[in-house]
Amino acid sequence: MEDSVYTEQMIASIRKVEATRPKRLEEAKRGYRFDKLSLKDSQELLEKFHPDYITEQKRTLRVGPSKGEILNIEVVNIFEGHSRIFKQYDEFLRRIKSPDYVTDVLIIGGGGAATSAALMAYKNGAKVILATKLRTGDANTMMAQGGIQAAVTPVDSPAIHYLDVIGGGHFKNEPELVEALVNDAPFAIAWLEKLGVMFDRNPDNTMMVLHGGGTSRMRMHSCLDYSGAGIMRVLRDEVKNHPEEIDLLEFSPAVELILNDRGECIGAIVFNMETEEYHVIHAKATVMATGGFGRLHIQDFPTTNHHGATGDGLTMGYRAGIPIRYLGAVQYHPTGAAFPEQIVGLLITEKVRGSGADVVNVDGEKFVFPLEPRDVEAAAIIREATPCENGGKGKGMATSTMYGVWLDSPLIDLLDGEGTIAKKLPAMVRMVNRFGIDMTKDPILVYPTLHYQNGGLVISANGSTILPGLFAGGEISGGVHGTNRLMGNSLLDVVVYGRRSGTSAAIYAKEKFIDWGKPTIQHVFEYEQEIAQFEDIPEDRITPVLLPDYTPEHVKKKQLTTSYSGNLW
Amino acid sequence: MANNDISDNSNVVQSNEVLVTEQTTSKPTTVPIFIMGKRYHVPSTLTILKALEYAGYRLLRGVGCRAGFCGACATVYKTPDSYKLKVGLACQTVVEPEMWVTELPFFPAVKKTYDIEKIPATAEAVMAIYPEIARCVACNSCTRVCPQDLEVMDIIQETLHGNLKKAAELSFDCVMCGLCASRCPAEIVHYNIAILVRRLYNRHLVPNSLELAVRVEELAENKYQNEVDRLKVLDEEQLRKIYSVRPREGSPGVELKTNRIDWDDEIMKGNVK
Incomplete structure (x- = not known):
């Protein structure tokens, strides 16, 4: 290890990990990995160490339909922000009457939920416009690695899947939403199979399935560790097979919804970020599928999320009166990379643990069952790595900026034969290799990273919201996962609720849409009036955020642009 | 070369100050790189993507997942040691001193349309x-x-x-x-x-999964709806009990013979608290 990127202290610690490996291997072969925590112990651990329970990082939301909710400060700020169109309100009021585009169904977003919705809306006879902020497929779906759950084996059933989902979600889940999720799951896999997704298979061509955190049956379907990419590339390809019926508007995020005088959603204002033009789209039905908010860097955590995950749809939907549910519950993926610096926060898929890797501390000792539900697993790692003086166990491995614990990946090859890691986890091997780590020989240093928005806009099982004409699905919605989503249920969520919301929107456009009525953006005006009560809301806090700003201070100090307020994007 | 150098000395000093406050333990060195021909000094440990942002570029094209999965940040560059064009993903490639670098924001690639159902796999x-x-x-x-x-x-x-x-x-x-x-x-x-x-x-x-087809058929006949319906009406305490005792496939001593939930009648009757 002379050429290793690991420091001397890390190498010394790795020696200890290697020393305990034979015993752990022997235990793993017997099926024992560590004792699982009881529900009571889990709850205690969460309350002490999970970031959701740090009250100083949260505050009460003061405006909108769910005011009074206690959320992370970064999330409150997107709701307590000014509309991008308010300064030219009268001009926009005039503009929304003459649309640049008219369609049956408008899909806002470009990931797994949006493309699934687009395909189902098209299948149900609708003309579709899909407007998205970056390229079609630039979304968290593309980055999902581990897999997608569906109860298909003879020892599994949707009911057992239901039980796992609701237990993982701390029994807070909406029963109707979970029911739809688990019942649709096999249909979702069959749909993807038919579209030509390259799932991992057993020799008899049945789907290969694995455990994930919190599952009681092996039901994790995968495409190696490119599961999301395997699905997203196919959905994107299929959406692009119908250019006449599905019109793609890329680099054109929606910035506000348009309602009519009857209070129905009739489309959105989109912003062409390259030409800085605003376009008006009239749609008989609209699907909001903009995903989550990882790029808000809640509590300053690094994130696994893609560049555009800034909670835009939450902002627009909330402003238009849709309440939120469980948005205070944020998922920190237990194993984000903690070293080297270039990959800090990037996802080390749960499939690494699912395939047999242990989580061990600086002394090479196990301290948690490696497949606890994600929030419990993350809290256990935080407790182990936090220095004693801060209330933790002080068993973390220090880097120059943080602490981590070891994910003992070499154990996988010892369990299942040399070459297993390379074969099953090519994306992981490639990623850490690029930064000097051979995960087949050495463990990877990990620490929890901001991963998923557990809650979101309130929807019903067919993807509808309380706003007629507006549907939503995927990470933007709240309720299906309770306060903690299990691995493999978000890819499932985007496909199931993408399909449901797309179908519902097409049916609404065909059967329930009356007429355009008088287009308004009155909801924006009223929301601004509510905001105006609070003097501490800065004038330049413009939301939706659209993109994160990573411009460093030394550059910002010299950017003396005064012609606009707030971030231009 | 001097004409390309848009960063004056004060800028370099400031850059280091920023980094020192962010990472108190070590002071990273900076290296010069040429972004589309313009010289900037950036910390030597950054990826190309983060170096662009560090220099003040706000990216719209050429940035996507930031983790090597989406292909948005294809990048070409040259280094002084070779005439050869080098490539990488900006989010997955660390800067090199004196590199000349640009991202490929878009490539005009033809994508044909087809009906996957109707084309033979040949x-x-x-x-x-x-x-x-x-x-x-x-x-x-x-x-x-x-x-x-x-x-x-x-x-x-x-x-x-x-x-x-x-x-x-x-x-x-x-x-x-x-x-x-x-x-x-x-x-x-x-x-x-x-x-x-x-x-x-x-x-x-690839032959379709028979197991999956069977399950889809079962669901079309609502085979498992009864159990889902029973779960939906349980209160939290009942759910917790059933959840806690559910056997986990593959754990020591667990032999699964059925895909039915092990209903405890006492729980269902509400006698167990």
Whole structure:
């Protein structure tokens, strides 16, 4: 290890990990990995160490339909922000009457939920416009690695899947939403199979399935560790097979919804970020599928999320009166990379643990069952790595900026034969290799990273919201996962609720849409009036955020642009 | 060279100050790089993507997942030690001193439309859709620029030889960044052909999962609805009890004989608290 990127202290610690490996291997072969925590112990651990329970990082939301909710400060700020169109309100009021585009169904977003919705809306006879902020497929779906759950084996059933989902979600889940999720799951896999997704298979061509955190049956379907990419590339390809019926508007995020005088959603204002033009789209039905908010860097955590995950749809939907549910519950993926610096926060898929890797501390000792539900697993790692003086166990491995614990990946090859890691986890091997780590020989240093928005806009099982004409699905919605989503249920969520919301929107456009009525953006005006009560809301806090700003201070100090307020994007 | 240098000394000092406050333990060195020909000093540990942002570029094109999965940040660069063009994903490549670098914001690649149900999974079918594939001269330019280190030329050659399975497997890790197509003298768009091949192979040559088909049929007949309905009406305490005792497949001593939930009548009657 002379050429290793690991420091001397890390190498010394790795020696200890290697020393305990034979015993752990022997235990793993017997099926024992560590004792699982009881529900009571889990709850205690969460309350002490999970970031959701740090009250100083949260505050009460003061405006909108769910005011009074206690959320992370970064999330409150997107709701307590000014509309991008308010300064030219009268001009926009005039503009929304003459649309640049008219369609049956408008899909806002470009990931797994949006493309699934687009395909189902098209299948149900609708003309579709899909407007998205970056390229079609630039979304968290593309980055999902581990897999997608569906109860298909003879020892599994949707009911057992239901039980796992609701237990993982701390029994807070909406029963109707979970029911739809688990019942649709096999249909979702069959749909993807038919579209030509390259799932991992057993020799008899049945789907290969694995455990994930919190599952009681092996039901994790995968495409190696490119599961999301395997699905997203196919959905994107299929959406692009119908250019006449599905019109793609890329680099054109929606910035506000348009309602009519009857209070129905009739489309959105989109912003062409390259030409800085605003376009008006009239749609008989609209699907909001903009995903989550990882790029808000809640509590300053690094994130696994893609560049555009800034909670835009939450902002627009909330402003238009849709309440939120469980948005205070944020998922920190237990194993984000903690070293080297270039990959800090990037996802080390749960499939690494699912395939047999242990989580061990600086002394090479196990301290948690490696497949606890994600929030419990993350809290256990935080407790182990936090220095004693801060209330933790002080068993973390220090880097120059943080602490981590070891994910003992070499154990996988010892369990299942040399070459297993390379074969099953090519994306992981490639990623850490690029930064000097051979995960087949050495463990990877990990620490929890901001991963998923557990809650979101309130929807019903067919993807509808309380706003007629507006549907939503995927990470933007709240309720299906309770306060903690299990691995493999978000890819499932985007496909199931993408399909449901797309179908519902097409049916609404065909059967329930009356007429355009008088287009308004009155909801924006009223929301601004509510905001105006609070003097501490800065004038330049413009939301939706659209993109994160990573411009460093030394550059910002010299950017003396005064012609606009707030971030231009 | 001096004309390209837009960063004055004060800028460099400030850069270091910022870093020192952010990372108190070590003071990283900066290196000069040329972003589209303009010189900037950036910390030597940054990826190209973060170096662009550090220099003050606000990215819209050329940035996506930031983790090596989406192919948005295909990048070409040269370093002083070689005349050769180098490639990488900006989010996955660390800067090198004196590198000349630019991202490829977009590549005008033809994507044909097709009905995957109706095309046979054959080389002829692929050639009918993308006839330029036959122009491959096996120069291997595509393979040399693949940031995923895929055998891109072999994907094309295997496809031409009708071995769609092999082509699908070889292209499995493709992030569709466009670099291969940008270098191809035959104007082939490898990644669009590869996704077509993968879809055809999986749709038509891999037999559907019988197990999955059976489950879908069972669900169409509402076979498990009864149990889901029972779960839906349980209160939290009842759910907790059932959840806590559910057996986990593969754990020591667990032998599963059924996919039915082990209903405890006492719980259902509400006698257990």
